[in-house]
Amino acid sequence: MQTDAKKCVRDVDRSFYDFKDAENASFKTSAGLTPEVVSQISDEKHDPDWMREFRQRSLKIYESLDIPDWGPPIDGLNMDDIVTYVRPDTAMRGKWSEVPEDIKNTFERLGIPEAERKSLAGVGAQYDSEVVYHNVKEEVAAQGVVYTDMESALTGEYREMVREHFMKLVPPTDHKFAALHGAVWSGGSFVYVPPGVKVDIPLQSYFRLNAPGAGQFEHTLIIVDKGADLHFIEGCSAPKYSVANLHAGCVELFVGEGARLRYSTIENWSKNMYNLNTKRAVIEKDGIMEWVSGSFGSHTSYLYPMTILKGDGSRMEYTGITFAGKGQQLDTGAKVAHSGRGTSSHIVAKSISKSGGECVFRSSVTVAEGAVNTRSSVSCDSLMLDSDSRSDTIPAMDIRNASSDIGHEARIGRISDDAVFYLMSRGLSEEDSRAMIVSGFAEPVAKELPLEYAVEMNNLIKLEMDNG
Amino acid sequence: MAGQISLNRMPAPTWNRLGVNGALIDAKSFGGAGFAVPEEFRAVATGMGREAAELIAGSCTEHRVIEVRDGEILTEPVIAGRRLGDGERESSVTLIHAGKNSSVTVLEFCESIEGHTAERADLTYVIAEEGAKVHVVQAEMLSETSSYMSDTGIIARENAEVRLSQVYLGGRSVYSGCETGLSGDRSVFRLDTAYLGERDRVLDMNYVVRQKGRDTESFLTASGALMGRSDKIYRGTLDFQKGAAGSKGREEENVLILSDSAKNRSVPVILCSEEDVDGQHAATIGRIDQDRLFYLMSRALSEERAKKLIISSGLMPVIKAIPDEGVRNAAVNYLERRLSLD
Numbered sequence: 174m175q176t177d178a179k180k181c182v183r184d185v186d187r188s189f190y191d192f193k194d195a196e197n198a199s200f201k202t203s204a205g206l207t208p209e210v211v212s213q214i215s216d217e218k219h220d221p222d223w224m225r226e227f228r229q230r231s232l233k234i235y236e237s238l239d240i241p242d243w244g245p246p247i248d249g250l251n252m253d254d255i256v257t258y259v260r261p262d263t264a265m266r267g268k269w270s271e272v273p274e275d276i277k278n279t280f281e282r283l284g285i286p287e288a289e290r291k292s293l294a295g296v297g298a299q300y301d302s303e304v305v306y307h308n309v310k311e312e313v314a315a316q317g318v319v320y321t322d323m324e325s326a327l328t329g330e331y332r333e334m335v336r337e338h339f340m341k342l343v344p345p346t347d348h349k350f351a352a353l354h355g356a357v358w359s360g361g362s363f364v365y366v367p368p369g370v371k372v373d374i375p376l377q378s379y380f381r382l383n384a385p386g387a388g389q390f391e392h393t394l395i396i397v398d399k400g401a402d403l404h405f406i407e408g409c410s411a412p413k414y415s416v417a418n419l420h421a422g423c424v425e426l427f428v429g430e431g432a433r434l435r436y437s438t439i440e441n442w443s444k445n446m447y448n449l450n451t452k453r454a455v456i457e458k459d460g461i462m463e464w465v466s467g468s469f470g471s472h473t474s475y476l477y478p479m480t481i482l483k484g485d486g487s488r489m490e491y492t493g494i495t496f497a498g499k500g501q502q503l504d505t506g507a508k509v510a511h512s513g514r515g516t517s518s519h520i521v522a523k524s525i526s527k528s529g530g531e532c533v534f535r536s537s538v539t540v541a542e543g544a545v546n547t548r549s550s551v552s553c554d555s556l557m558l559d560s561d562s563r564s565d566t567i568p569a570m571d572i573r574n575a576s577s578d579i580g581h582e583a584r585i586g587r588i589s590d591d592a593v594f595y596l597m598s599r600g601l602s603e604e605d606s607r608a609m610i611v612s613g614f615a616e617p618v619a620k621e622l623p624l625e626y627a628v629e630m631n632n633l634i635k636l637e638m639d640n641g
Numbered sequence: 642m643a644g645q646i647s648l649n650r651m652p653a654p655t656w657n658r659l660g661v662n663g664a665l666i667d668a669k670s671f672g673g674a675g676f677a678v679p680e681e682f683r684a685v686a687t688g689m690g691r692e693a694a695e696l697i698a699g700s701c702t703e704h705r706v707i708e709v710r711d712g713e714i715l716t717e718p719v720i721a722g723r724r725l726g727d728g729e730r731e732s733s734v735t736l737i738h739a740g741k742n743s744s745v746t747v748l749e750f751c752e753s754i755e756g757h758t759a760e761r762a763d764l765t766y767v768i769a770e771e772g773a774k775v776h777v778v779q780a781e782m783l784s785e786t787s788s789y790m791s792d793t794g795i796i797a798r799e800n801a802e803v804r805l806s807q808v809y810l811g812g813r814s815v816y817s818g819c820e821t822g823l824s825g826d827r828s829v830f831r832l833d834t835a836y837l838g839e840r841d842r843v844l845d846m847n848y849v850v851r852q853k854g855r856d857t858e859s860f861l862t863a864s865g866a867l868m869g870r871s872d873k874i875y876r877g878t879l880d881f882q883k884g885a886a887g888s889k890g891r892e893e894e895n896v897l898i899l900s901d902s903a904k905n906r907s908v909p910v911i912l913c914s915e916e917d918v919d920g921q922h923a924a925t926i927g928r929i930d931q932d933r934l935f936y937l938m939s940r941a942l943s944e945e946r947a948k949k950l951i952i953s954s955g956l957m958p959v960i961k962a963i964p965d966e967g968v969r970n971a972a973v974n975y976l977e978r979r980l981s982l983d
Contacts, residue, residue, distance in 0.1 A: 243654040243662070535655060542901055557916040560883055565912045567655050572905045572926050575898045579926040585881070585913045586920065 190410040190441055190470075192282065194275050194383050199262040204386065205253045208232060211356050214258045218324060218359065223336065231345040231355025238349040245473050245502035245533070250447045255419050257357040259301040259384045265322055267308050276300050283410065285379050292623065293406075295320045297378040299391055302359040313372060319365040320376055323392050326363035335363060338394055342425040342453045342481075350421045350449040350475075354390050358423065361391035364405065368429070371402035375437075375623065380422070382411040382446075388419035395436075399429040399457075406437045406626065410470070413443040417472070420446055426454035428462055430484060435463040439626055442470035444500055449475050458484030458513070465621045466493035467630050468505050477535060479508035482516035482544075494523045494618040494630075497530030497562070506535040506568075509549065511577075517548040521617060524555045526562035533564075538579065539571040546576050553583040556614055644668070646692040648792075649818050649847035651876050653912055661874055661908050664816065664845050668693075671732035671762065673702030682736050682766040687794035688818025688847050694792055697732045697764040704734040707747060709773070711740035718778075718964040722750035725759035725783070732762035732790075739773035739801075747775075750968050751789065752782035752811075752975070759783060762790035769801035771825065776804040778963055782975045783812035785840060791817040799825030799854065806962040809836040809844060810975050818847040823857040823888075834863040835959035837952070837979055838871030838903060847876045852918070856887040863894045864955040867903035878910040881918040888915070892922035897929055897952060949980045 200217060202210045211232050215225045240247065263273045269286050280286060280298050289296040295309030297320070304322035313320075319331060326335045345355035362378045382389045397403050411418060420442060428434045434454070442448050448471035454462045464478045480489040491507040509518040524532035534553045555564040566583045588610050596606035619627040650663035678698050687694045707719055721735065739745055753759040761783065769775045781789045789812040797803045809815045821830045836844050850859040861877050879890035892909050909922040929951055937947035953976055960976065963969040 243656060537656060537659060555913070557913060557918075560886075560914065560916040562916070563914045565653060565910070567653055567910050568908065569655055569659050569661055570905070570907045570924065570926060571659060572896075572898060573903070574901045575903070575928055576901075577898065577927040579924070581907075581909065581924040582922070583909070583911060584921045585911050586918060587916045
């Protein structure tokens, strides 16, 4: 009797990211969240007065808000156990050779210095709560592009610009974890691209959380001025611990008239991470926002990049893929608010669930009364690889004018037997056929990434077929 | 019983600020003697939820039990409904038990004349046994100051087919919900909803299909037009549960928005914990297809007439499902009258 060949798609292989450094912090707050802890962070970071007040006000808002009641459970996250600030034992450096050996080795293993040499215009590297390395290529800086850590920006030449924009798009009142971010944020990057400047190769920030039981709360603020063009890449990872870690970063993006910003993320947090991140962009007239998002890691994610199409003729595209394996609940998607005239949005989302993993695609498309001639399309495909897993799609549309064209479509299903049969009839084995179908499923996202990142993503969605 | 009740809760909620997770309304007793719904039916979940079902049943002014014996084919529809007078408030509980391989069509309708204010609520339970075929048609033609609630719960056993056709044309507020449990293998549910929103009309709908048996099928379609300051929410959830291997679900919504003051909210949800299923949903929301409009106008129709034709063409397939000629004609006339108002 012939036994059926067992086919499986392997879980995301995280072993590459799962190395730990010995804890070597020069300072860390005690666990939990109190006005004193927030004050300590302000002291450590030499906050200007307005930021000290802002943090304390955010803490009060945090205490007044409830935990979201609509998403996956976050019962395993106890803020009393989370250390909100961990300063590594080094100052920020502009040369890798000056970064302490253990931290440098971490980023070497993650391939960041090599990527910087080969294909990036600038790199920021954050280790726990602080940026340890920041550098931008001379020719890019010569164009007037500012790429620095948030702390330097807060007190440096661009301090007024930072103050004008900081948490204006994502106010602390937005939700509980935005308020938490406002209270304890640390690290992150500030980017300013002057009018008309086109940055040909991407900038990248990489966030590494090494300390167990800690939180990372980096703030990314990017302003792309009129007619400018930028591709920004964000990467993140952490080793796995048995205690919960928390990531509650915040990304605020301002895209000026006729400007274009592409924001790419490969998120690969460890499976003890609660990833409650907030990303938001506002787009002026004829501006373009492009999101490319790959979500592979974390225990629980709430991640929905939001775009406000404020200017007439502004546009957004979101292309995202989520892969949830054993023990993961990844609630991801996108939000778009159309308020300008003649705006358009295009959302394409893919998800793969296996080995008990749970994917939720959640979206909202809102069209305001005055947003005449809006066009929007949302497409969501979900692939279930076994019946231990779960896949939900929860899209919402709120349309308030008579000149809109709004389309939505979603599909949930398994790998099609017909497609496997077709490929097998062309000479492929069943295993290869299935591998090709899953690769093809992820391909619309992979093709939007720079080559090196597409390779990383394909490695993450590693396929293995074997006989059981 | 009076006070605020929670209804039309989505099985999987989303961001609260969108205001779609459910509705809270002020409700008061219908003043009737009420009806103790037998446990067999009371165990069936309804779309509007427990609070609404208890309100309607607890104070209903009438109830009927439609028992169709095994193998019995009722060729004539069972019709329940009437024109309500000014100030009338009534609620009705209907229990439909369709025996094995039986067939029945039930029409529930209500109407009231303009200038009269009435209130009507229907609570309908359907248990379709193996191989039974049940078609429930609901037609609401109330005046623009009246209100309507329709709460339905359905269980379909093996090979049973249940169809629900709903037409909502007039009342100031309409709250409607249906939950269907496709518990039997190869059971089928088909829902067709057609609605017209105009002036300050509120339409709040919640439909849930729990696909539990193997090879079950569900088809949900909704078609409507929004004018004036009308405000509509459509929630449709296909829930493929573990064990529903080989099942299919389709959900489709088409909404025409004809006023910048109208508000449309749609939440087509798929929940899935079974690998071997095929679930799809699609929604098209917005303006009238300009090519269709141009085509009709090139045939000498005025723009207004062409628009009305397109609106009514979206609703007519469901109106045509009304099994009684008199009620069907009343619905057609009512629609034409309504369309000429705006």
